[in-house]
Amino acid sequence: MKYTQLGRTGLKVSRLVLGTMNFGPQTDEATSHAIMDTALDAGVNFFDTANTYGGGPSTSKGRTEEILGSWFAKGGGRRDKTVLATKVYGNTNDDNSPAWPNHDKLSALNIRRSVDASLKRLGTDRIDLYQFHHIDRNTPVDEIWQAVDVLVQQGKVLYVGSSNFPGWKIAQANEAAARRGSYGLVSEQCLYNLAERSAELEVIPAAQEYGLGVIPWSPLHGGLLGGALRKEREGGGGERTSAGRAAQELARPAVRERVRAYEDLLAEHGLDAGEVALAWLLTRPGVTGPIVGPRTEEQLASALRAVGLTLSEELLASLDEVFPGPGAAPEAFAW
Template structure:
């Protein structure tokens, strides 16, 4: 495993990040534990989760599964850089969400940290991430809550997810004015070959402020994982629902995906592994989040670390899935 700094911090993390969203809803506890053991054995040390994972009446279940894995001992907790998130309403009955149980008020941040610590069975969270921007809470209030938690030793760093470039700037300028916190050190964004809008402003802002970028959905919901080949072979492709299914309704995009699969077949490369390897070539990317449902899927993702993409192949991939370029040149001169 190759390691890199998480943004401007001194924290070293692997070039692949273990996403745990499937733990509970799609992967039972025993298999989830096997996946985490295999990830740690492979050198993956940044584990990403969120307080709401498990969903619906099972919100928090994913954190509980990670907590039960930590409880097995063997230095599991010490070896993991643990990242979780706050924002979603944690009222178990989604039809009657209770006020002040969501978003980024100081009250909800304090409540949510304590609840996550209990579920995770740990005394601190390494990277505490804001799952979405909160347009109603001022940054001074958010950073006040973070300052207290850092002083208490309950969190070490703060990160963001699904932020626009100007949100990253506003957050870190507010932190700079306070002078008591590092501000945001990482950003999780939707970024992959088929969805490159983050290149316009999010990635440049992250580089400017020293945030590590951790892309989620690196295969775009399975679209970049050989979906058309699986469809032809009658396999259990993920093209039946979600992001891939929506994308394949567009004939132009479907044609690009076919060109992508044809190109990689010519080079003897696996689509999913190539999509991950492409992200590892992008400036400012710390490592993509992989969300395996099985140990076998994790093994496939790890093979991406051995894939080398030369300049010619990168150019061909750009021709199939062109990026928008950086702003303002992306839409002006």
């Protein structure tokens, strides 16, 4: 496994991030534990979850954190070897009914309540990276940092990151933190992959300017970049490619043609589509590591192979031709 610093921090994290969203709703506890053991044995030390993960037909929101907690409880140094990231913002009601006042978003009260609830489910005394899952337009940024400063002083939180923040919000948050003498955001978790590169306009430049590590989510764009057309032909696409983002994208002729060109290009090189999509992200400036959310150990094994995959300059240029980026801002949209 390869490692890098998380943004401007001294924290060393693996270049692959284990996403746990499927633990509970899609993957049972025993299999989830096996996947985490395999990942840790392979050197993956960066695990990502959220307080809302786990909701499903037979599971409740927060169940994913509980599964991580029961895994930590097995001992063997699991907790100390893991850089643990979770999130705050969302409504934790399973029926998605309106949250009780102050039971969602980023008020100081909800941040304090949510941290304690996550720590209890996770069975730990600290969260290594506490991430704001979305921007809160109603809570003053100084209030958010006041709450965070208390948590850092208490030792409940070590670092703070953002998720789904626009570039201007990253700037606003870290300028406010600097005025207070707070350390500020150290990471941004954003939608970023070969097929969706709009983060290159302003989010990633802002992250680099303020020293945030970029953690891409949905690196395969909901399965679109994981050999979707091949699986469709073979009748083994599964739920990911037959519904959701991949299905919606493949219904667009222009996207379907790009995916076809992508798969044909990689077939010529004898490469796996999903592994190349992950390896491509590892070549991008500012990227710490993509989040992979395996439902099985086989899927994890494929993701691990991507870390050791080297893409030639020729292939990278060809990938840019198939999935061109938006260009730099403001030149991409102004004279």
